[in-house]
Amino acid sequence: MGAPVRPRRIAWLVAACVACIASACSHTTPLLRALAPLGCELSETCNAAAPVVVPAYRLGTATWHPGRLVAGAARVDITPPVGFPTGGHGPAGGFARAYWTRLHARAFFFADADGRPLILVSCDLFAVPGGLAAAVSRAVAERWADSGLVVPPEAVVIAATHTHQGPGNFLTAAIYNQFAATYQGFDAALFDFLVGRVTLAVDSAIADARHGGAATLVRQSARLPDTLLLNRSPETFLANWNAQALLDRLEPREVKCAPTIERGEALATGWTLPGCPRRRAADPTATVLSVERAGRRVASLVFVAVHPTVLDHGAPLYSSDFLGQAVSTMERRGGEIVGVFNGAEGDVVPSRGARDMREVRRVADAMTTALDAVRAAPRDTIVVASIDARRALLVPGADYGGALRLPADAVVGVPALGGAEDDRQVLHALGWHEGVIRVPREGQGLKQPALDADLVPLRLTPLFAPRWKFPAELPVTLARLGTLRIAAVPLEMSTALGLALRDSLGGGPLELVGLANEYASYTATADEYARQDYMGASTLWGAGEGGALIAALRCLTGAPMVDCARLVRADPTVVPARTYRPGKKPDASAGANRVGASWVGDSLPAPDDGFADVLRDVRGAPARALPYFEWTETVAVRDEFDAAAARRVEILEQRGDGWVVRTTPRGTPDDDGDAGVLTVLRQGRTASADAGDAHRWAAIWLAPALEDALPAGTYKFRVTVQHAGTTVVHESCPFRVRWPAARREQARTNCA
Structure with missing residues (x-):
């Protein structure tokens, strides 16, 4: 019983x-x-909501042959308007009234001498729905067909970094629009916006490669510090029959098995378990794949396995969390494009303490330092004679025989x-x-x-939770980029399952990418599943799910399996239509459930109201007296998405008789692309008319709270807003930072 x-x-x-x-x-x-x-x-x-339909399309004949390996990269802002629930933490998540750092899609394009492509995209989102991946693949294939570049869907891998501070309500499996965010419903405008922006990133990366010249790929790997990662399910990990052998493989060295900065359950449990799975049961290896052209590094792909969930789950803002901030720092220092591809992170979190903005910055700095060490490791040049990408579509309920069978119902x-x-x-x-x-x-x-x-x-x-609300198929991809293999799955794998997958696919360089081309929650090993913790309960298709994924990937290696042929696209020239049912629309009967900048609610007395739990100073006290600046924008409903990506907030510092963008202690520009500015929508539209109404904004300068030393110069805010072909610049009066502040310091535009 x-x-x-x-x-x-x-x-x-x-x-x-x-x-x-x-x-x-x-x-x-x-x-x-x-x-x-x-x-x-x-x-x-x-x-x-209306079904998301991606029509069938036909692939042409490849006539573009670059004659050498080419590679390119691009980064596109995908920050949506504030006013969406944050996705990933379910009903306990936040409702974004602000953004702290931008969200991006970073696309990387590779093509061999014969023009065979591989596209890898990293998105600052909690998940990538199957409908988005299919729509982007189709748009890219049609966009480049006339140029002789053939892009089959198998060659496109779009993955999420898994930040839980991006928007929810855009997935094409109804179950996640129902339970993955505070409010329910599928927002078609948000979905279309993300499809368009991710497509733009891919198109830009292809254009960069076609004009950038020959490329060289360099792979470097090293171990992360053993104090950076934690296993959040150590008892479940020990349920694996070979747990001790896995621990010795992951971290053979003796480690100090004691908490350092942890709080809550992570502080109180798991540290006395044999073998210290708290610290050792996480994949400590990080890999950086660099793209070099003419002896200069132009892009880097980071492969690592960890939940980017330092910030508190209820934070009312968008953020790329610590992984996004780490790679943003690397980009701004080196002038390259750096994307994160998350691996077997289902049971791994960073070693984290306060869950506030200062802690995000601390962990981001630690990750940046660790990745700098990876890029100092021995270099392995990847020989790319050819590129090959294959995909299997595993359908729950289909009888392929053997380990490939999954239950019909999730x-x-x-x-x-x-x-x-x-x-x-x-x-x-x-x-x-x-x-x-x-x-x-x-x-x-x-x-x-x-x-x-x-x-x-x-x-x-x-x-x-009937069958139709879940993904109808699980895409798994195995790509060969010369001597490097990349295995992509639409799930969050446990550490132990990630190791089993590596073993099953044999030797040679292999990188794992989770959360790719669809989202279907977690997958644990059969031993872990039997324990029925959070991860096992979120493994939707039973104890054999992980084994089925591995079997499908083995099919793509050419290993003989029963009915492998049924897993792959039958006609290489035709991509069948796909239909997705995203569930309900947002509930229009209650204003609180509407989404977008128009529905953030009433203006609060102070711009930092609601952020006291995450915005704290060096003493750990709420930072309630930071400099801020207010302005208004008039934006029509139809233009809110474009306006979100076209706004820029900078902190200027007086130098002599002039003003320049301030440089942070990390050597990066101090603006809303970095961690030093929190941009808050004080009040959105109060009417539903399509004509523009005033949006009231505020930018809060966080440096006095997040940096260890108080900024000592003279500063001012500069806000640049681009809208409908015009550019409007708002500048504040000069100000200095006083501490302790006698009152909130509002930087005004009236300097009299």
Whole structure:
């Protein structure tokens, strides 16, 4: 028998069931109107967004033959308008009223002498939906067809860095628009914006390669410091039958098994487990693949495995978190483009303390230093005689035979709703925690469906999470870039599964890329799955899911497997149409659930209201007296996305009789592309008219709180806004930083 379900979890399920039935029957009272979204989940068509359809297209004949390896890179801003929930932390996530650092898509294009391509894209998002990957692949293929460049979808890998401070509500599997962010619904405008910006990044990278000349690829690998990463599921890791051998392989050296700066559960648990899996059960290897042209490094791809989740899950802002800040620092110092490709990070987090902005900067600096050390490691030149990319589409429920078979229905387990270590949801305390299991059935082993109960006849999981809401296929890609192989999967792999995948694909350089071309939650080993912690409960297709992914990748190596041919595209000249059902539209019946800059709510008394938990000074106190500057912009609804990427905030420093952009202690420009500025929408549009209304903005200068030494010069804000072909510049009056400040220092434009 399964473990008993806590009475309070049963009580909550009964209440949800009653509310669901009631809301489906009547919306005549405010209470029932508030519960209407529950009833709406019972129907695929209730308030449904239009399907995302990527039409079929035909690939042409390759006539572009560069005669040598070429490579290019490009970076494009993908920061959306504020006013979207942040994606990745589910209902416990934030609602972005500001942005702190920009979000980017960084695209890298490679082509061999015969013009065979490989495209790798890193996006500062929590996930990449299958519909986005398919739409971008089609747009790029059609854009370059007339030039003789053939881009099959197998050659395109679009991956997320997995920052949890990007937007939600743009995925093409309904389950993630339902549960991955604070508010539900699929926003088509956000999806289209991201498709367009990622496509622009890829197009720009291709253009850069075609005009940039011959390229050389250099691979360097080194170990990260053992104090940088932690395994957040150490007991689950030890459930692997070969856990000790894996520990010795990952970190054979003796390490100090004690917390340093950790707080919460990471401080209190796991440090006395045998072998110290807290520190040792994480892949410590980082790899940098550099693109050099004419002896100059123009781009770098960073392969590492860690959750970029230092900032608190409820932070009301967009941010690329510490990975984005680390590579941004590298870019700004060296004038190159640097992208992060996250690997087997399902159970790995950074060693983190306060979960505020200062901590993000500390961990980012540590990662930058570590990556600098990687780039000082011995150089291995990658010989690229040819490029080859293959993809398998693994369909749940299809019978390919052997290890390739997955259950037809995806099932979320009980612990998944409780959240991971140090990022718990309120439901964790109500019974949605590790170890809740049942009698094995339906191909899901011991997993207890998240909204079912055994003690009473409640089976709500199939109603709230039916099959159609999950991804219909899992794309796995194996690419060969000369002597380097890249394996890409649409999941967050555990560390142990990542090692098993490497072993299965044999020797030679191999880099793992997770969160690629679709998103389907986690995948754990069969041993880890049986323990049913957060990661096992989020492995949607049972204990054999990881084995099926490995078997599909082995098919792409040419290893004989049953029905491997059914996994790949049958006609190499035609790419079939794809249809995705993203679920509901955002609920228009309540202003709080609308998304975009128009719906951030009322203006608060101070621009830094709501940021006290994440914006702290060197003493750990809320930094409530930082210099700030306010201005207004008039932007029509249809132009909000373009305006978001066209705004720039800079801090100017007086030098003699002139003004220059301030340089931070890290040697980078002090602007809203770095960590020194928080840009806040004080108040958005108060009417829904398409004509432009005033948006009230504020920029808060964070350097006095984030830097160890107080800036001592004379400064002013400069804001550049580009809109509808015009450029408007707002400059503040000069000011100096006073500490302690007697009052909030607002930099004004009226200098009299």
